Amino acid sequence: MKIEDDQPDSGQSGGPAGPPQRTAAHELERYGALFARRTQVMRSSAMRDLMAVTARPEVISLSGGLPDTTTFPPESFAGLMARLAHQESAAALQYGPTEGHLAVRECVVEVMAAEGMRIEADDALMTTGGQQVIDLVCKTLIDPGDVIIAEAPTYPGAVPTFCSYEADVVQIDMDADGMRIDVLERTLDTLAAEGRAPKFIYTIPSFHNPAGVTMSLERRRRLVQIAAERELLVLEDNPYGMLRFEGEPHPTLYSLDDASFVIYLGTFSKILAPGIRVGWTVAPRPVMEKMNLGKQGVDLCSSSLTQKFVSTYFADGRWRDYVTSLSAIYRDRRDVMLEALAEHFPAEATWTRPEGGLFLWATLPDYIDTTDLLARALRDNVAFVPGRAAYMDGRGGSEMRLNFSGVGDQEIREGIRRIGKVIQEQVELYSTITGAGPTGPAARRPQPAVSEPVVEARVVPLRQRRAGGR
Numbered sequence: 001m002k003i004e005d006d007q008p009d010s011g012q013s014g015g016p017a018g019p020p021q022r023t024a025a026h027e028l029e030r031y032g033a034l035f036a037r038r039t040q041v042m043r044s045s046a047m048r049d050l051m052a053v054t055a056r057p058e059v060i061s062l063s064g065g066l067p068d069t070t071t072f073p074p075e076s077f078a079g080l081m082a083r084l085a086h087q088e089s090a091a092a093l094q095y096g097p098t099e100g101h102l103a104v105r106e107c108v109v110e111v112m113a114a115e116g117m118r119i120e121a122d123d124a125l126m127t128t129g130g131q132q133v134i135d136l137v138c139k140t141l142i143d144p145g146d147v148i149i150a151e152a153p154t155y156p157g158a159v160p161t162f163c164s165y166e167a168d169v170v171q172i173d174m175d176a177d178g179m180r181i182d183v184l185e186r187t188l189d190t191l192a193a194e195g196r197a198p199k200f201i202y203t204i205p206s207f208h209n210p211a212g213v214t215m216s217l218e219r220r221r222r223l224v225q226i227a228a229e230r231e232l233l234v235l236e237d238n239p240y241g242m243l244r245f246e247g248e249p250h251p252t253l254y255s256l257d258d259a260s261f262v263i264y265l266g267t268f269s270k271i272l273a274p275g276i277r278v279g280w281t282v283a284p285r286p287v288m289e290k291m292n293l294g295k296q297g298v299d300l301c302s303s304s305l306t307q308k309f310v311s312t313y314f315a316d317g318r319w320r321d322y323v324t325s326l327s328a329i330y331r332d333r334r335d336v337m338l339e340a341l342a343e344h345f346p347a348e349a350t351w352t353r354p355e356g357g358l359f360l361w362a363t364l365p366d367y368i369d370t371t372d373l374l375a376r377a378l379r380d381n382v383a384f385v386p387g388r389a390a391y392m393d394g395r396g397g398s399e400m401r402l403n404f405s406g407v408g409d410q411e412i413r414e415g416i417r418r419i420g421k422v423i424q425e426q427v428e429l430y431s432t433i434t435g436a437g438p439t440g441p442a443a444r445r446p447q448p449a450v451s452e453p454v455v456e457a458r459v460v461p462l463r464q465r466r467a468g469g470r
């Protein structure tokens with residue numbers, strides 16, 4: 001199986017349970033002259049590739065970013081759909097305005113207020129998932145060769161988007177407090193000296209996907225200040241902010257800004273269900289207007305049916321109870337995963353301890369390549385996301401993302417045990433070859449609360465384009 005694929009996806013699928021079928025080289029050649037230049041730098045998302053494999057029932061998937069949709073009671077779902085059919089059948093089956101139905105935008109006002117943000121319904125543009133916001137922001141702002149700043153690692157699902165708009169992505173290291181703002185400032189200075197400024201800074205400040213860390217309040221303040229001083233846009237991607245297990249919530253970047261520089265991305269995927277594909281953005285008005293135009297060309301409007309589903313669901317006022325119950329379930333699963341890691345991962349491994357969200361990030365000894373490890377782990381029917389998927393430049397070779405929301409306690413324990421076993425094989429192989437002493441499981445020593453802080457700035461500007469491109 002190919003995890004990172006530089007070829008354009010053929011769009012063919014091997015069926016719901018089968019791996020995607022790849023186009024043969026000679027078939028590709030036949031159409032080669034017709035493809036747009038950008039198709040040469042398009043990449044398949046690592047998670048999409050993995051999903052085909054992990055759909056097999058025998059595979060324990062710790063790879064997807066899947067919320068546990070089995071927690072949504074089927075009878076509630078049936079009741080909501082019946083109510084929707086009775087009350088709003090025609091509108092639910094109809095096209096809607098590009099910016100979204102008013103009733104769902106009012107739900108957005110409520111969700112954002114729950115995180116301390118004050119907006120009007122008119123300020124929100126509804127989108128087809130939060131993913132579409134990333135695409136529309138790129139569509140609106142990025143010409144080939146423009147710079148985007150992102151975190152290192154970054155959301156693997158943003159990587160194909162950045163690639164297809166032919167952006168130069170500069171990734172800024174993180175530590176336990178999120179993006180290193182000192183490194184960011186130095187990077188901005190370096191870029192400025194070259195006559196370049198990023199079109200936007202992409203960040204996931206709360207319960208980062210994939211790193212599992214949260215940006216400190218001090219850094220949030222400084223980032224918003226830098227954006228204002230240098231007149232830079234920041235795309236704040238916040239799918240997980242409400243899924244906090246412990247600690248005090250921090251204000252969002254949007255709430256610290258005066259509606260000038262932060263583009264906010266929200267989604268119902270993780271607080272309700274990803275299958276409905278309903279997200280939103282709130283952005284400075286001129287940027288929003290361009291994004292609205294961009295959306296018209298993509299899908300005219302997001303699904304009326306699922307927007308109406310959201311507003312029907314919100315009408316009974318119990319959405320916060322569901323979010324609270326999800327947070328409790330995910331907190332327990334995080335704890336199960338942390339325990340299992342301490343028991344089964346080697347002493348040299350470290351991992352983050354997220355205070356919310358769906359993921360943690362593990363770093364293995366640098367002689368272990370997690371892309372190779374995945375191929376081995378899949379033979380034992382367990383999957384994770386290899387670290388390289390979260391970088392644009394091949395870094396992250398010894399890192400991995402582990403998801404603790406998608407499966408139950410027993411599968412988490414068993415999945416980590418299996419991954420631990422294949423890691424141990426590598427450790428033993430290495431110690432046999434090098435004569436280094438074998439190490440025991442991590443339980444034998446205290447775990448750091450988060451990954452080792454990065455000491456040195458490491459900033460790699462990247463050119464994701466074909467040879468000879470701009």
Ligand SMILES: Cc1ncc(COP(=O)(O)O)c(C=O)c1O
Pocket residue numbers: 065128129130131132155157204209237239266267268269274278279
């Ligand atoms: C950081 C981040 N941004 C955006 C998305 C896209 O979410 P949606 O399902 O709303 O498209 C995800 C999904 O996992 C995510 O983790």
